[in-house]
Amino acid sequence: MSDSASPSLPKSFEPQDIESRWYDEWNRRGLFAGGQHTEPAPGHAPESFAIQFPPPNVTGTLHMGHAFNQTIMDGLIRHHRMRGDDTVFIPGTDHAGIATQIVVERQLDAQGVSRHDLGRDKFLEHVWAWKEQSGSTITGQFRRLGSSCDWTREYFTMDERLSRGVVEVFVRLYEQGLIYRGKRLVNWDPVLGTAVSDLEVVSTEEDGHMWEIRYPLVSPANGLTHLVVATTRPETMLGDVAVMVHPEDERYAHLIGQKVTLPLVGREIPIIADDYVDREFGTGVVKVTPAHDFNDYAVGQRHGLDMISVLTLDARINDEAPEAYRGLDRFEARKRIVADLESQGLLQQVRAHKLMVPRGDRTNSVIEPMLTDQWFVAMSQPAPEDSLHPGKSITQVALDVVADGRVKFVPENWTTTYNQWLEKIQDWCISR
Structure with a gap:
């Protein structure tokens, strides 16, 4: 060829x-x-x-x-x-x-x-x-x-047949009491207008300030006329429902059960004791704002405190606050609140402070802990007797199938991570 x-x-x-x-x-x-x-x-x-x-x-x-x-x-x-x-x-x-x-x-x-x-x-x-x-x-x-x-x-996860399956599972779990609607504190992105998961929140160290604010005692005692509260978010003080000290802090033990007047608002709030307080940090006195802080939310649950939300879903001051601040953006409100505290002689000092700021990974906006009505999966609630796993919670069933070998992890060391995650899990917010 x-x-x-x-x-x-x-x-x-x-x-x-x-x-x-x-x-x-x-x-x-x-x-x-x-x-x-x-x-x-x-x-x-x-x-x-x-x-x-x-x-x-x-x-x-x-x-x-x-x-x-x-x-x-x-x-x-x-x-x-x-x-x-x-x-x-x-x-x-x-x-x-x-x-x-x-x-x-x-x-x-x-x-x-x-x-x-x-x-x-x-x-x-x-x-x-x-x-x-x-x-x-x-x-x-x-x-x-x-x-x-x-x-x-x-x-595609929004195909009609898949959506029907989601609705079916949702309704079944709701009927079994394993899905519920409740007012809980969630990570709220005010730009997206939705709750976001912990995984979608990125906390980075930023330069900020610590404001020390005088809260006048309703009944001055032992020469004390006020308590000094340190905060990195003065705008949330409008929703304070208590101030808190450590139960063994000798400086304040005699004041537990007394009241202070909330600056700029005029509301009388109690002085409570809780082991959560770090006596060595700041002044040893902490403001309690259950509707705007996850740790404070837990304190509020323990002490049966009211929860007063002072922010709208787009992070503006709402009608629960004094009229002078209503409608202001949260950061604009911060500036005005600090100025008003200073003019009234209630601002003790301001100092530079590095703090961890939570931001949404998609919008970079500062995340607000927000008290909202959301749907949750009850991770620890025992299932009813007529369910597939009577008397067992979703979490327990998930742990059992790994413990008895029905589900295996490769490599095996991830089993420990899985177990630790489920043992510490909280009710899961699904209304995003």
């Missing part, structure tokens, strides 16, 4: 055309579909084996972490398929509501448009359009990686 008739070979291996052609062909033949029973490996009893995608968020494109994770999962899938197991790899993507909203809002911001300008319906159209674009890109990347998925089973 002459040289002119011989096929030319590329100088280097170019996998793209070969891989894409064969991937499409394998998929067309249904080689990745579940429900196939091939010849088992010698001495192997076939079993079922499935992996469902940890669904990536439709917020952009895949990254190296996805590729690494996908390679491991697909390797396991192919191994079991070659052993003759009934194997299926189920692909899917996640709506990632808040994260996706932020991506779309940033796109609109670049055009000088806000979601409020568009209105709910138009904004949702933009979100769904982005889902189609990002979701298609992601599934295309999975195909390009060679993931041997059963694409006939592809899902």
Whole structure:
């Protein structure tokens, strides 16, 4: 055969055309579909084996972490398929509501448009359009990686059939008393207008101030006319319901049970004792604001204190506060409160102080502990007698299946982390 008739070979291996052609062909033949029973490996009893995608968020494109994770999962899938197991790899993507909203809002911001300008319906159209674009890109990347998925089973976490399942589980758990609605303190992002999880809060050390404020005693005693309270958030003092000292602090023991007058508000609040107070920090006197601090919330629960919220959901001073501060942004209110305390001779001193500031990982706004009505999963509540696991809490069932070996962690050392997490878990806020 002459040289002119011989096929030319590329100088280097170019996998793209070969891989894409064969991937499409394998998929067309249904080689990745579940429900196939091939010849088992010698001495192997076939079993079922499935992996469902940890669904990536439709917020952009895949990254190296996805590729690494996908390679491991697909390797396991192919191994079991070659052993003759009934194997299926189920692909899917996640709506990632808040994260996706932020991506779309940033796109609109670049055009000088806000979601409020568009209105709910138009904004949702933009979100769904982005889902189609990002979701298609992601599934295309999975195909390009060679993931041997059963694409006939592809899902999106807001598909109607999945949503029906969510509603069904929600209603069942509610009827069993394992889901409830209650007013609890949550991490609140005032920009997003929603509760966020602890994992979505990033606390960083920042330069701030410590304000020392004089709270006048209603009945001066032993030469004391006031108590000095140190705080990094003077705007929340409008919702104070008590001041607190350590029960063994000799400086203040004789004042426990007495009252002080809350500056700028005029409300009389009690002096209480609690081991939570660090006698060595600041003045040893702590303000108690259960509606705006997680530690204070716990103190309020122990002592049966009122909970007075003084912030709106967009972090402005509400009508529970004196009229002079109503409607002010929280940081503007801070400036005015400090100025008023100083003019009334109630500001003892201000000093520089480094503090940990919690910020939302998506908006970078300062997170507010906010007392709001939310839906919770009761993690420690025993299930009713007619349930699948009568008398056992969700947490206990989750611990049991690992303890008796029905669920195994690889590597095994993650079992300890899992157990510690569940043993300390609190009721789970799900209304985000």
